[in-house]
Amino acid sequence: DTEVTQTPKHLVMGMTNKKSLKCEQHMGHRAMYWYKQKAKKPPELMFVYSYEKLSINESVPSRFSPECPNSSLLNLHLHALQPEDSALYLCASSLSISGIQETQYFGPGTRLLVL
């Protein structure tokens, strides 16, 4: 089973709101990723967690705050977003971050609209 789940599927928020995106996997994967995808573009990496520690932060603005409470869960906390942050946010996981076991499996995404 290569299932990664994400909630919510859709989110509309104002620029002053605080919201969170949630990602969950029960495949025993130890690496989890957040991507941002604009329409008709490839995904762009935001963050990587490996063994629950932040491994990569691709110079993402501080209004995006990731959190990895345990090896199965990954959250993305959103605060004071801008309309240009509207996008599809994809979560992915992999068994590890080295070797072919790094193959990433993606969730269905959260479609975010910032008004």
Added chain:
Amino acid sequence: AQTVTQSQPEMSVQEAETVTLSCTYDTSESDYYLFWYKQPPSRQMILVIRQEAYKQQNATENRFSVNFQKAAKSFSLKISDSQLGDAAMYFCAYRSAQGGSEKLVFGKGTKLTVNP
């Protein structure tokens, strides 16, 4: 830095026919991994096939196969007996085998239309 190029923004194929999607990449590394992902309108990125650069044999997964030409840095995807459900955006991706290189480098994608 590595780059991935998909030179065909859009492709179309008749149902039951075969189509080949192109992907080239640029790297100075000798060990790496290559992937094809499919993203249908439902938007979930689905792994189609993967290839380890050290393997000379081309990967196959049912109707999907790749033509991996390491010297030419080419990694094309062939879809045989195309089905309506194959319609999607296809992304080619590269990942270094070096430790600490977790980043997937994606191409810009090829939109595949399957005509009945």
